[in-house]
């Protein structure tokens with residue numbers, strides 16, 4: 016029987032808080048009313064699990080709270096239990112909850128809510144468990160919904176393709192089928208907690224890599240903004256299967272954001288730091304992903320020389336949040352993009368990435384006069 020074990024620490028973006036304050040690698044909850052923790056939004060295959068909050072031993076823990084586990088954006092509750100300071104102390108400053116997933120669940124979260132009066136410092140959340148046996152069928156192109164749209168290229172993109180993927184993910188059970196697909200699962204489990212890319216975004220990337228890239232001239236996959244490397248690992252695991260000649264390149268400083276522009280960017284220099292690139296490269300080596308390379312440094316120094324060396328690109332995942340980086344990524348990659356190549360922008364619809372939206376509006380829409388092929392769950396453009 017296969018097992019899964021995730022550990023998230025309070026300084027990671029997977030662990031989110033409503034009423035807490037992040038300090039000294041902990042989420043400090045000081046008696047307010049509301050959600051002290053939510054996240055991490057991970058997919059869990061069918062199986063039985065235990066989620067455990069770890070609290071700081073040297074911080075007081077008092078009052079009552081409720082832990083629950085939910086899927087589907089909070090609409091499906093899998094388990095719930097009350098906890099209190101005394102019980103947490105008796106369990107070695109930990110509080111656990113057991114739950115099971117009857118089927119693969121996308122975006123599972125474990126919440127800790129306080130009615131008021133709960134005081135503690137959350138250090139980590141662990142989720143571990145055993146997967147149920149059984150494998151699901153592989154997703155085929157015919158599983159994407161049929162749409163009443165002409166299957167033709169217009170203004171450089173094919174809305175038939177964009178509608179099938181986007182409508183499938185937003186209005187049908189396509190995502191549920193994809194997250195159960197054995198190839199998706201293998202890639203997703205390798206990426207594990209190393210990615211903060213949303214599950215539906217990964218589902219869309221899966222479809223493009225499996226069904227659409229093989230129709231184009233050969234090219235490599237590049238990602239601008241790789242952070243802990245999980246998005247690039249996910250794509251490399253799929254490329255290994257579906258695109259044997261394709262290599263994946265993940266660009267990042269691996270030391271956090273460079274200087275940002277406070278007129279447009281919400282993110283600040285240094286955010287997303289703390290990546291251990293040597294450990295990441297070792298993990299990639301151990302996983303046998305020979306088609307994946309990480310390129311360290313500011314895009315301004317690394318992108319142009321690397322792209323000149325590697326040649327054609329057919330898929331560019333731009334996930335770097337700030338205006339200057341998105342401009343650099345797009346303009347430097349553009350001369351290398353094959354006809355029909357895919358541009359994916361992870362950020363423009365994210366509330367704290369308006370600099371990313373501005374770069375996309377100025378460069379792709381206003382200057383290059385492109386129209387998008389897909390807007391949900393992220394923006395997709397095609398190279399004309």
Ligand SMILES: C[S@@+](CC[C@H](N)C(=O)[O-])C[C@H]1O[C@@H](n2cnc3c(N)ncnc32)[C@H](O)[C@@H]1O
Pocket residue numbers: 209210211212239240241242243244245246247266267268269270271272273286287312313314315334335336337339340
């Ligand atoms: C949202 S994170 C990427 C998430 C990642 N794709 C994943 O799978 O979780 C954004 C990353 O962009 C990187 N970044 C932003 N601007 C950059 C630049 N000019 N050069 C190099 N890296 C940059 C940051 O260091 C950060 O790690």
